[in-house]
Amino acid sequence: NYPPNVECVWTILNTPGNVLYLRFEELKIQSSDSCNENYVEVRSKDESGLLIGAYCGQLSTLPYMSVVNDNLWVKFKSSTGVDKGFKAMYSIAYSNKIRRPSGDLQSPRYPSASIRKADYTWLITTESRSLIKISFNEVYFEGSSTCVDKLTIFDGYDQTAEVLKELCGLKDSTDLEKIQTSSNVVFIVFHAVAYPARFSLSWNQFTRSAKPPTKGSSVNCTQQLQIPLDSTVEFTSPGFPHGYGVNLKCEWILVTEPQNHLTIMFSTIDVERYRGCVSDRVEVFDGAMDGSWNQLATLCHQNDTETMYSGYSMMKVKFYSDFYGNKTGFSASASSVCGGSLSEPDGVIVLNRTDFVTDPCVWNITVKPGKRIEITFGSFKFPDSQDSTSCSKNYLILKDGFEDDAPFVGIGKYCDKIPPKVMVTSSNRLAVVASGGGSYAFSSQQMELRYITKSRTCTSNVHLSPKSLRSMIIRSPNYPNMPPPHSECTWQFFAPNYETIHIEFLDRFDLAYSFDCEKEYVELRDGSTELSPLLGRYCYSTPPPFVMTEGNALFIKYFTDTQYPNNGFKAKVSLSDCGGTYHDFYSGSIETPNYPAQYEAKVNCVWRFINPNVDNIKITVDRFRLGMFPFSKCNATTMDTLTITMVNRVDPNNSESWIVCGSNFTAPQEITGNEFLLNFTAASEQSQRQRISKVLGFKLNLRSYTTQCGGSLNLPSGEIKSPGYPTELRSTFCNWKITVPQGRRVTLNMTDFNLGINPGPGVYSPYVLIYNDFTYSSELAKWNGSLLQAQVFHHLATKC
Numbered sequence: 024n025y026p027p028n029v030e031c032v033w034t035i036l037n038t039p040g041n042v043l044y045l046r047f048e049e050l051k052i053q054s055s056d057s058c059n060e061n062y063v064e065v066r067s068k069d070e071s072g073l074l075i076g077a078y079c080g081q082l083s084t085l086p087y088m089s090v091v092n093d094n095l096w097v098k099f100k101s102s103t104g105v106d107k108g109f110k111a112m113y114s115i116a117y118s119n120k121i122r123r124p125s126g127d128l129q130s131p132r133y134p135s136a137s138i139r140k141a142d143y144t145w146l147i148t149t150e151s152r153s154l155i156k157i158s159f160n161e162v163y164f165e166g167s168s169t170c171v172d173k174l175t176i177f178d179g180y181d182q183t184a185e186v187l188k189e190l191c192g193l194k195d196s197t198d199l200e201k202i203q204t205s206s207n208v209v210f211i212v213f214h215a216v217a218y219p220a221r222f223s224l225s226w227n228q229f230t231r232s233a234k235p236p237t238k239g240s241s242v243n244c245t246q247q248l249q250i251p252l253d254s255t256v257e258f259t260s261p262g263f264p265h266g267y268g269v270n271l272k273c274e275w276i277l278v279t280e281p282q283n284h285l286t287i288m289f290s291t292i293d294v295e296r297y298r299g300c301v302s303d304r305v306e307v308f309d310g311a312m313d314g315s316w317n318q319l320a321t322l323c324h325q326n327d328t329e330t331m332y333s334g335y336s337m338m339k340v341k342f343y344s345d346f347y348g349n350k351t352g353f354s355a356s357a358s359s360v361c362g363g364s365l366s367e368p369d370g371v372i373v374l375n376r377t378d379f380v381t382d383p384c385v386w387n388i389t390v391k392p393g394k395r396i397e398i399t400f401g402s403f404k405f406p407d408s409q410d411s412t413s414c415s416k417n418y419l420i421l422k423d424g425f426e427d428d429a430p431f432v433g434i435g436k437y438c439d440k441i442p443p444k445v446m447v448t449s450s451n452r453l454a455v456v457a458s459g460g461g462s463y464a465f466s467s468q469q470m471e472l473r474y475i476t477k478s479r480t481c482t483s484n485v486h487l488s489p490k491s492l493r494s495m496i497i498r499s500p501n502y503p504n505m506p507p508p509h510s511e512c513t514w515q516f517f518a519p520n521y522e523t524i525h526i527e528f529l530d531r532f533d534l535a536y537s538f539d540c541e542k543e544y545v546e547l548r549d550g551s552t553e554l555s556p557l558l559g560r561y562c563y564s565t566p567p568p569f570v571m572t573e574g575n576a577l578f579i580k581y582f583t584d585t586q587y588p589n590n591g592f593k594a595k596v597s598l599s600d601c602g603g604t605y606h607d608f609y610s611g612s613i614e615t616p617n618y619p620a621q622y623e624a625k626v627n628c629v630w631r632f633i634n635p636n637v638d639n640i641k642i643t644v645d646r647f648r649l650g651m652f653p654f655s656k657c658n659a660t661t662m663d664t665l666t667i668t669m670v671n672r673v674d675p676n677n678s679e680s681w682i683v684c685g686s687n688f689t690a691p692q693e694i695t696g697n698e699f700l701l702n703f704t705a706a707s708e709q710s711q712r713q714r715i716s717k718v719l720g721f722k723l724n725l726r727s728y729t730t731q732c733g734g735s736l737n738l739p740s741g742e743i744k745s746p747g748y749p750t751e752l753r754s755t756f757c758n759w760k761i762t763v764p765q766g767r768r769v770t771l772n773m774t775d776f777n778l779g780i781n782p783g784p785g786v787y788s789p790y791v792l793i794y795n796d797f798t799y800s801s802e803l804a805k806w807n808g809s810l811l812q813a814q815v816f817h818h819l820a821t822k823c
Contacts, residue, residue, distance in 0.1 A: 035095040040128030042116040051107040054080040060102040067093040125227040136219030143213040149228035159199040160223040177210040206245040244273035250359040260352030273342040279359035296323035310337030369475040376468040386455040393511015401471035405438040414438035420456040449507040481512035499591025518575040523599040525571040532566035533590040548578040601628035615720040626705040637727040645722040657684035670698040732757035
């Protein structure tokens, strides 16, 4: 719950040319008139920008919004009431489409540098028959000139077009020349994966008069054609029907609304051909939902006009001619037809067919795996004069998937009356079919269908408590039966401070096998978010081992990206009976479960003690007896043991550990450092333990303290260390004064030196100063974090 009388403001930064998305995952804020007391408010740019929305209460449809170029400004305010609050996710689009005559474009986070393990892309389109001129304000690549990172400008619709400019290895871009396209479309790819990089550019459209093609001419022939619904556009090769030129590389991009799809028919194909269509040829492509192109056909024969080619809302036709010979060319027509494939997180399908309806319209909607789709209707008119009860001739079908046997959404078939206000799929796919009943035609089909992405109901936050809720059973959806396809569930568990959480998988563990568990898995993280440290990702038929957190939160994610998932899992999440993480620890005691009674079999306890302000921990044994082999060599896999680890934060591989068992505590009782672990494992069976007459278990008292730093040393030899060595250095000041017998000199041998990296000018950096006297007037050396150990004098002698 959020507290009363708070105000929080977030500004999510954006840069020109980029789209910023904001989606509310949860929202429950106490209602008030006009949301004027408790609310979350979203504006573009800043607090004086355009109001996008103000929200309160518990909304059935969660808000989703986007802005282009501008920042997003979010304000949360509470007055006297309290409620759950809100959770929102924001992201920047990695693939952007811009349709403007001019503008600016900058890399994400500009002027800061950007690194991402994938590409950012922009498709810029200006007015038809115009060209684009691009000028560079700044292009900066921190890496070398190997061109691992680069900015590439393509003269066309995608990466298959001709490269206009490729920039890499630059740190000074003041002399970069302007470039111009040969059409009204340019595609830009920013690839920054190895080193920080950034760029800023501007573009403007300009017009240029085009000359009509002549027979045998070589012309520029790249064009984008926008085709409205139920419209047909004709296009031909240059010079048709008189003949095309040599060495042509022509490209037509055909685009319609995302809710529709395209068809292409060739009425004439007359090109010089050679076996396999390797000389002059026509290629047809379909634009996939992920932005790639799938080649449908390569054509060079006259009888290739008998096939209709159908695709999504974007198709491409390429025409190539070689250096010798020509014929008349080709002519084709492209039409926009209702129906198509949609992959945006939300959208609208508008259908308005008032003429005779015979062919069905089919829309396939796919959202992020693990999500569901919520459907609402703004309007609906499917009259069925024959039979309004069975909807036999004119109807709309909603299916939970694209397969022929996919289940219906709701009753599945609708006509006459408006369907229910809100319907939700069980998977991330929805098929919408508007059918006119085959040969029986009707004169009206009208609807406005809106869809949005919904999170699954198997997502929850759970607060465990020793008094009210010590444990909870969680399951994959429908367990032990098969879950819905493409499911995703997340659970967040929280324990009180200093407590830990463990998870134990019960009964059947049945998840599909895939490489790196990519297709179906259970993921555990030591924290409350998907960014917390990974404890493990598990799949196939072997359940994970007993897993316990180090902190007081556990994040669990179940995911399946298959149409026919396996049965899933069942698990028990509980407060740990022992163990925990203790920050700023000074003193206390730990003991085995049930102490002073005997502990149970198969127990694992991990205690972590952290205090950066101390450098020593003292252990006092109250009682210690583990296992049935009190004098054997300790084996952590088969015996009951306690492992004590002094954590070396500077070099974790050099952390020192001791394993103790039996009745003799053989570890050091004073440990240098400010962080250490105690890991108790009861590996032996209960039946073995019962044969021992003495009760097993231990109780240890712990106290942390700080040793004196510095002082006067009057011995002929000795050793000095920084506080807490070899663990991480803390803020301190130490002053050693070393005196040896008269007539002798002091020799200082530096055996280890690591003060960390110098953080830069104006920022505190630890250092070591060495003087030849006690008045600090004769400095011998000064070493700081900017020096490597090899650069430090290993042997230094005073003069007196």
